[in-house]
Amino acid sequence: MSQPSKSELAILKILWAEAPLSAREIQEKVGPKMDWSFSTTRTTLSRMCDKALLKQSSKHGVRVFSPCESKARTLSGVMREFFATVLEIDGPLPTAAFHDSKVLTEEEWLELDDLLNGSDNDD
Amino acid sequence: MSQPSKSELAILKILWAEAPLSAREIQEKVGPKMDWSFSTTRTTLSRMCDKALLKQSSKHGVRVFSPCESKARTLSGVMREFFATVLEIDGPLPTAAFHDSKVLTEEEWLELDDLLNGSDNDD
């Protein structure tokens, strides 16, 4: 499972908050923020499916998208990668330091913390 | 000043520890670790100069490379970018949480902390 790029992360965040959503619905949320045309959103969505970051299904005859992984699992991977390459910290990470980030709830932090530092299950 | 990629960061770390170094010397250090050929190292070096991540000069008739920015300044930018896009933390960052990383000395941490959280000088 390859790491999401910055653009992909923007889409993932939307879908973690609410999924599944159609391309049009995603565009309405991400388009203004990222300043993307609908085409750009669709291309990114398509590539994310290729990379297995998203899965698609059909709802009322329309293609809708959902994340493959939980927010905590994806972000734990992103964070682990970052700290390993930038700060060369491979051991436990001080996740508590970021609890005031708004992107994760307390429960999600618990999951993330477990993934990063807890019992060695990093599949 | 664009952010360094993972490969570029590997070279920067070597040059922060000791600079200036020639392409050959850098290759000796980074080649085995990154599994690069000498060509690859040279290309990366050249692109880093284009991006103003490195500056070149001549020493004993040989081209040598040095970082343009201090470790603290570069890493503070990388960290700020990461926390802003991934965790959406734009305010102060808890740098103290990473002080056990080996990549920065205590003094460098102080500088980094000042850059990230101190008086608003983020040029």
Added chain:
DNA sequence: TGACGCGTGTGACATGTGTAACATATATGC
């Protein structure tokens, strides 16, 4: 029934990055 809107398939092009070879110049030892 034909125009229009929307969803979707597909193609395209620029730039960045990883990775490397080929060729040429220059120095060094014999």
Added chain:
DNA sequence: GCATATATGTTACACATGTCACACGCGTCA
């Protein structure tokens, strides 16, 4: 002076990513 090594200039190619347009099919509404 010549061969060999090392340094440097140049070119190449594939894949990732950002960004978007064009065309086609299908349903709806006048």
